[in-house]
């Protein structure tokens with residue numbers, strides 16, 4: 001069975017090891033979502049830190065699909081030149097990079113105005129975001145599918161190695177999948193075959209645009225962890241269908257904002273037993289598909305990463321918060337300093353991403369400031 005520092009090839013994309021930097025919003029884009037030098041430097045550091053595959057923070061495919069401030073945009077061709085510089089610099093540092101693309105649906109803190117209402121599968125009030133989306137018409141659904149496909153075309157043109165659809169964490173694709181958010185009575189609502197139709201149409205349109213030799217990945221919730229949300233058996237159905245349709249890798253995550261401590265970025269990972277909290281679900285999915293499975297969520301030690309890989313439970317391991325604190329974590333492990341990640345899973349880096357400086361580890365910065373005194 002594989003170990004962390006073993007190569008893997010995904011639809012022609014050769015990765016130097018089995019590590020992934022899971023998509024992380026950095027707050028380092030410009031106000032209109034363009035790439036900046038600071039963002040490039042952060043991603044170059046990850047490439048130098050020998051991450052196998054770096055996934056950018058989510059980039060919005062339509063103006064009303066933006067989730068957070070200074071998030072990257074992939075809405076128009078003007079985004080391409082800046083992103084080309086980014087991919088060239090990451091490649092020069094021997095890294096591989098994918099872009100994650102998203103429509104936020106109701107989960108936006110920035111775009112809601114009278115001219116641009118938030119969209120969702122149904123007009124179900126969202127208590128976490130304190131707003132009610134407009135139920136999308138079938139015309140708006142088609143428009144969004146096309147926007148995803150055009151965005152994926154730009155990702156390829158900008159020189160990325162792969163594209164990842166954000167189908168997790170309560171954003172628009174995940175809203176359609178969830179029976180709690182999706183109360184539609186048409187062909188996009190009801191049984192999972194219908195709730196997944198939006199995602200399947202996006203996947204087909206994206207594949208048509210980028211061609212069969214360009215890796216298309218997805219981040220998918222194994223469950224929403226809220227009453228009435230996406231259940232494991234529906235996630236399994238979606239994963240199996242995507243596998244049959246030709247998706248190149250599935251990253252298993254879980255949770256939505258309302259799930260709180262059972263959300264995607266769980267706090268208090270102290271012991272080995274707290275690590276890899278979506279592993280049981282990922283294992284079930286892995287058993288029923290042939291596509292590579294990536295696992296994210298609370299992986300903190302080399303022992304756990306290798307145990308997961310060596311038992312064949314999944315094919316790649318993915319991390320977000322540990323790499324905010326230590327961009328060179330994987331290189332450090334490879335070079336023999338195998339202490340577990342120093343991230344304490346306090347989640348203060350979310351607030352930091354919303355600051356003018358962009359994402360950083362608050363704990364690390366405090367420790368450095370104390371040392372200087």
Ligand SMILES: Cc1cc2nc3c(=O)[nH]c(=O)nc-3n(C[C@H](O)[C@H](O)[C@H](O)COP(=O)(O)O)c2cc1C
Nearest residue numbers: 022023024025057058264265297298319320321350
């Ligand atoms: C600051 C921050 C930004 C994040 N941005 C994204 C994002 O853009 N897309 C995404 O799918 N997940 C995002 N996540 C979630 C992570 O990718 C990951 O799923 C989660 O943090 C659990 O992994 P970890 O325990 O290794 O941090 C973000 C997490 C953090 C801490």
Ligand code: SF4
Nearest residue numbers: 343344346347349361
């Ligand atoms: S602020 Fe630092 S220690 Fe806390 S979760 Fe983020 S990276 Fe980890």
